Amino acid sequence: MGIADRWGLRAWLRAPGSLSKRLAATGLRFEVQVLRQTTAPLRPQERAALGLPRRGLTLVREVILRVDGRPLVWARSAVHGHAVAGPWKALKGLGSRPLGHLLYDDPRIHRSELQPRRVTRHGATHRQMQRQWLAATDTEAPALMQWSRNSVFTRHGQQLRVMEMFVPDVALRDPGPLRRKSRPRR
Template sequence: MGRASRDSLRDWLRAPGSLSKRLAALGTRYEVQVLRQEVTPFRQRERDALGLPRRGCTVVREVILWVDGQPLVWARSSVHQTSLAGPWKALKGLGTRPLGHLLYDDPRVTRSELEPRRLARYGHTRRQMQRQWLAATGELPSPQMLWSRNSVFRRRGAELRVMELFLPALKAYRTRPR
């Protein structure tokens, strides 16, 4: 799968454009496995990133991105539930299609600067990812799976936050399509 290179995980964390397209270029079969999509209370970091009030709910979509049978990325997107009736309503019917189709095929969507972040080793997001990863793959994720990139997408005034958490082994693959 893919060609080894000297690219680092930092290159993946800072790579612009669609992560889905970049991952799909690594192999012959790219898949999105939806782990959950539901309404849930806001997390502090999501509320801050989206500039939302203390109260309210968000719609969360958590997925694993696979290439040729190898899980490489765990991702979480969140949007205020009222945005599902407006600018982000297509999220409801997305299913196993990549979120990137909504984000990069619409010229009205803008993206904030990418923000690499190291997860707390024992934080809530890490524990949630570990449970889901184990259930989906049958294996615990690498203890070194701590680096994520975060960004906010805007469409007609509504914001959608995306966090992508990378398997460390991904650094062995090129960040540019073949």
């Protein structure tokens, strides 16, 4: 992981449980800024992670997670359209509440292993994040904001993919104890 280790991001990239809860514990005020929630095409990594065909409607939710007003994480979740009518229907009414409220309150939801990944600087995901970051914060995204973690949540056989990209400065915050659990915790 090289650079991620140097910044101390490894603990954040591998921290189990709710990222929202961990971030909230590092400050006084935690906020979810919804950038967009809409139907959109799946990206190749999302299709592969969810095991879906090339076609179909997908609900995408993109947010910035802030602590004490400071933007620390850009996140994108994607779920196939037919799952939004079924086990993931609560996603449509989530608004500015953290996705963790949905994921960690239901013991029937299981999470895959976290997959830390460096995001391609010129790929569609990085470009999307940069555009939205600038529009939401009036500042450029940090040049070294390249590390993400990806995981897939499964409920009743239907999957939701979550990708979270970290500002390098998040490494200065303590993510709390790292506990391994077989299912998501709150």
